[in-house]
Amino acid sequence: MSVVIRELLPTSPADAEGFARVRRAAVPFMLATAESVLFDVSHIHPDAHYRPLLAELDGEIIGTVQSGVAYDSPLPGQGFLNVYVHPEHRRRGAGSLLARTAEAHLAERGVRTVYSWVLDEPENRAFAERRDYRPSRTAHFLRLDLAEGTLPPLAPVPEGVELRTAADFADDPRPMFELDAECVLDEPGDIPAEFDDYEQWLEDTWRHPLLDRSLTTVAVAGGRPVAFTAARTDGGSRYATAMTGTARSHRGQGLAKLVKNDSLxxxxxxxxxxxxTGNDTGNAPMLAVNTWFGYAIGATEVRYVRELG
Incomplete structure (x- = not known):
């Protein structure tokens, strides 16, 4: 039978589990659960025109694509597209069908520049380049063995600084939003992003099912959060850092190491x-921090870009 492309049904746990299963197999360094997949579909901003697609073969989900508009970018016409095919089902045309369908969707929504993360492997890079994508920046997936590895000892908390968790801000998360919004402005990337919608941040970030507020450590000084590391967990034994950032006024004081070490x-x-965790290869300060913790590179991604006709 031939590969069939269809939309993920937003009320189907089976579709969501199939989507997550492919993601875990293709990129084991990223957390994905059925719950998080359905949450993303139902809570992402409508201006993103987010459209997850599935590739099926004989009724089995073998590939996925996420695509959407970078609605939070000050630059118009930007979009994203990420294709993942289960390693056991490559070279059957699923990736090409997924990419072509998603590109058409983005073009209809006014997207002219499409960005896509591709694993830095010859077969994957050749796939992107055959579709007229050109390589841009690179990023590393990093892994830390918490079961057998060792962590740096906990350092004394500086005078005037207090360590809390995100759970302590449950009644009023706005200070966390303000810190996150400041930090994201300095995050390396091809598509600049601006957080200016508090209600949407509550929907897709603060209430995300993977966010573990009890393990998200926050450094507070002068009554406000000044550094944090956002922890995500899959409900089992896996943990991922979604973001680590420090307010510009408090950088250079070792607070990123402090909060991340406490959380780990x-x-x-x-x-x-x-x-x-993951780091842009140009983000030398954060790479140095993660090397200090003992993280090792598990894989590298290349950011590819294509101009739609």
Whole structure:
């Protein structure tokens, strides 16, 4: 039978689990659960025109694509498209069908520049380049063994600084939003992003099912958050850092190391055995921090870009 492309049904746990299963197989360094897949579909901003697609072969989900408009970018006409095919089902045309269908969707929504992350492997890069995508920046997936590895000892908390968790801000998360919005402005990337919608941030970030507020450590000084590391967990033994940032006024004081070390120590105590994170290869300061923790490169991605006709 031939490969069939269809939309993910937003009320189908089976579709969501199939989508997550392909993601875990294709990129084991990223957290994906059926719950998180359905949450993303139902909570992403409508201006993103987010459209997850599935590739099926004989009734089995073998590939996925996420595509959408970068609605939070000050630059119009930007979009994203990420294709993943299960390693056991490559070279059957699923990736090409997924990409072509998603590109048509984005073009209809006014997207002219499409960005796509591709694993830095010859077969994957050749796939992108055959479709007229050109390579741009690179990023590393990093892995830390919390079960067998060692963490740096916990450092004393500086005078005037207090460590809390995101759970302490449950009644009023706005200070966390303001810090996140400031930090994202300095995050390396091809598509600049601006967080200016507090209600949407609550919907797609603060309430995300993978966000573990109890393991998200926040440094507070002068009554406000000044550094944080956002922890995500899959409900099992896997942990991922979604973001680590420090307010511009408090950089250079070692607070990124402080909050991340605290979170990793508590994650290990909670039974987490693997920790993941990702860094742009040009983000030398954060790469140095993660090397200090003992993270090792698990894989590299290349950011590809294509101008739609």
């Amino acid at each position: 120590h508590r994650a290990r105590e909670a039974g987490i055995t693997e920790a993941f």
